[in-house]
Amino acid sequence: MSTPQEFAYKERPDVLVLFDVDGTLTPARLTVSDKVRDTLVKLRKKVCIGFVGGSDLSKQLEQLGPNVLNEFDYAFSENGLTAYRMGKQLASQSFINWIGEEKYNKLAKFILGYLANIDLPKRRGTFLEFRNGMINVSPIGRNASTEERNEFERYDKEHNIRAKFVEALKKEFPDYGLTYSIGGQISFDVFPTGWDKTYCLQHVEKDGFKEIHFFGDKTQVGGNDYEIFVDPRTIGHSVQTPDHTVKILNEIFNL
Ligand code: M1P
Numbered sequence: 001m002s003t004p005q006e007f008a009y010k011e012r013p014d015v016l017v018l019f020d021v022d023g024t025l026t027p028a029r030l031t032v033s034d035k036v037r038d039t040l041v042k043l044r045k046k047v048c049i050g051f052v053g054g055s056d057l058s059k060q061l062e063q064l065g066p067n068v069l070n071e072f073d074y075a076f077s078e079n080g081l082t083a084y085r086m087g088k089q090l091a092s093q094s095f096i097n098w099i100g101e102e103k104y105n106k107l108a109k110f111i112l113g114y115l116a117n118i119d120l121p122k123r124r125g126t127f128l129e130f131r132n133g134m135i136n137v138s139p140i141g142r143n144a145s146t147e148e149r150n151e152f153e154r155y156d157k158e159h160n161i162r163a164k165f166v167e168a169l170k171k172e173f174p175d176y177g178l179t180y181s182i183g184g185q186i187s188f189d190v191f192p193t194g195w196d197k198t199y200c201l202q203h204v205e206k207d208g209f210k211e212i213h214f215f216g217d218k219t220q221v222g223g224n225d226y227e228i229f230v231d232p233r234t235i236g237h238s239v240q241t242p243d244h245t246v247k248i249l250n251e252i253f254n255l
Helices: 034-046 057-064 095-099 101-117 146-159 161-172 197-207 226-230 242-253
Strands: 015-019 048-052 074-077 082-085 088-090 128-130 135-137 178-181 188-192 211-216 235-238
Touching: 015 074, 015 197, 015 242, 034 048, 034 242, 048 197, 057 074, 074 197, 082 197, 095 101, 095 188, 101 128, 101 135, 101 161, 146 161, 161 178, 161 188, 197 211, 197 226, 211 226, 211 242, 226 235
Parallel strands: 015 048, 015 211, 048 074, 211 235
Antiparallel strands: 074 082, 082 088, 128 135, 135 188, 178 188
16 A cells, blocks of 8 residues: 555654543643644654544643644544544544434433432532543533542542442443443543444554554553554553653654
8 A cells, every 4th residue: 555645745654653642642631741742743754643532622622732633644532433634524423323312311311310329529510421422421520620630530549439330331231332431530431332442543544554553541451542552453552641652752763
């Protein structure tokens, strides 16, 4: 397969480097640093670059900057259910079409009932977020501030609120074909099994990359980077912080 014309200016156009967002390019839910941004600018001259996050595009724009669709060759929101290549949107599926209104209604009713019945020190707003490729469920609510997020994360570590919630959902809907992923601090994602981050790889297939690197921080079993990290189509790199990502990029790509 020949290199697409648009990538021909790069030193190694047949190499793609994909990044998770939270914990890999930015601190959780916060914005990208100048150091990471400068590293990505240098990297993009050498290879193709893309990001793949669980969040929706509006949150990724807040974190990575308003011009992000032009600064990455590929942009994948909601694990690639919303996808852009060179700033142009690619065709994608939706969670609601896949599951259907009737089943979704049952699922949403159960979630809202469960949320109402758990004891929590604080509640904020947006407990069930409906996205294109998934739903996101947050016991404290997505409107929590950074401090409240950190508090909830600590509380959850002690009381396993999210893990217990996921177990209850698995028990209630054993035949729904859903995967539950605790990828961030205050919530978990619910999507059809197989619609994890490996979903985005189908969008890059046509470009015939010889090497696809993936950088993520939640690469352990159960983490939302696990499936793409161990996928035979990628070379996985496990990182602890955005600075760690920069360090490995400098080592591998001699930036
Ligand atoms: O990218 C990881 C996760 O980031 C957010 O999680 P939280 O708000 O719990 O920190 C969410 O956007 C979630 O969908 C995503 O998987």
